[in-house]
Amino acid sequence: TQLLEQSPQFLSIQEGENLTVYCNSSSVFSSLQWYRQEPGEGPVLLVTVVTGGEVKKLKRLTFQFGDARKDSSLHITAAQPGDTGLYLCPSTDSWGKLQFGAGTQVVVTP
Amino acid sequence: EAQVTQNPRYLITVTGKKLTVTCSQNMNHEYMSWYRQDPGLGLRQIYYSMNVEVTDKGDVPEGYKVSRKEKRNFPLILESPSPNQTSLYFCASSFSNFGELFFGEGSRLTVL
Numbered sequence: 058t059q060l061l062e063q064s065p066q067f068l069s070i071q072e073g074e075n076l077t078v079y080c081n082s083s084s085v086f087s088s089l090q091w092y093r094q095e096p097g098e099g100p101v102l103l104v105t106v107v108t109g110g111e112v113k114k115l116k117r118l119t120f121q122f123g124d125a126r127k128d129s130s131l132h133i134t135a136a137q138p139g140d141t142g143l144y145l146c147p148s149t150d151s152w153g154k155l156q157f158g159a160g161t162q163v164v165v166t167p
Numbered sequence: 168e169a170q171v172t173q174n175p176r177y178l179i180t181v182t183g184k185k186l187t188v189t190c191s192q193n194m195n196h197e198y199m200s201w202y203r204q205d206p207g208l209g210l211r212q213i214y215y216s217m218n219v220e221v222t223d224k225g226d227v228p229e230g231y232k233v234s235r236k237e238k239r240n241f242p243l244i245l246e247s248p249s250p251n252q253t254s255l256y257f258c259a260s261s262f263s264n265f266g267e268l269f270f271g272e273g274s275r276l277t278v279l
Contacts, residue, residue, distance in 0.1 A: 087265065088265055090267070099171075099272060100257075100270055102267045105267070143209075147268075149264050150264075152217075153217045153223060154212065154225060154264075155225070155268075156212065156226065160210075
């Protein structure tokens with residue numbers, strides 16, 4: 058069973074500050090997705106990373122996939138209240154089973 | 168519009184009264200799955216289906232049943248609901264278990 062850990066569990070920052078959240082696994086990800094869930098809604102895909110060492114940028118969000126494909130980070134520059142949400146990085150196995158974990162709750166206050 | 172539709176969105180019921188939460192997707196996705204979300208526990212997978220007539224248990228299948236008779240529908244059945252099944256439920260679909268998951272709007276269930 059792949060063990061998934063996201064950190065920190067909770068992060069509260071002021072608008073304009075930077076933040077980084079982490080996703081670590083006990084085994085290799087075949088590919089890694091980051092989702093954001095806003096209050097009262099289902100999660101929405103932000104990005105998929107596939108190659109070890111890959112870096113993807115989505116406006117103020119920078120996603121990095123570890124060289125060994127066992128960890129990833131999400132960095133947000135100049136956070137805005139719209140970045141508030143639960144950030145999730147699920148793991149999936151070849152048979153279709155998904156594990157989401159508890160995620161990182163980010164709160165950005167004006 | 169591509170979407171995953173769940174019904175009902177909100178339901179209050181009593182212990183032991185069978186209920187079904189429907190899930191339908193219009194994207195011709197092969198993979199569908201159900202999750203429950205509880206405070207501090209994140210999303211936990213209940214059941215998933217890789218294709219029609221193929222279903223498998225996720226991490227928390229006890230007390231739930233599913234069926235996948237058609238590609239577009241994946242209902243979640245609670246034969247005898249109990250208070251510990253009070254939760255927020257999400258259905259999701261994807262082209263495959265490694266693809267982008269599209270989630271429904273959620274169904275908030277309260278069992279008294």
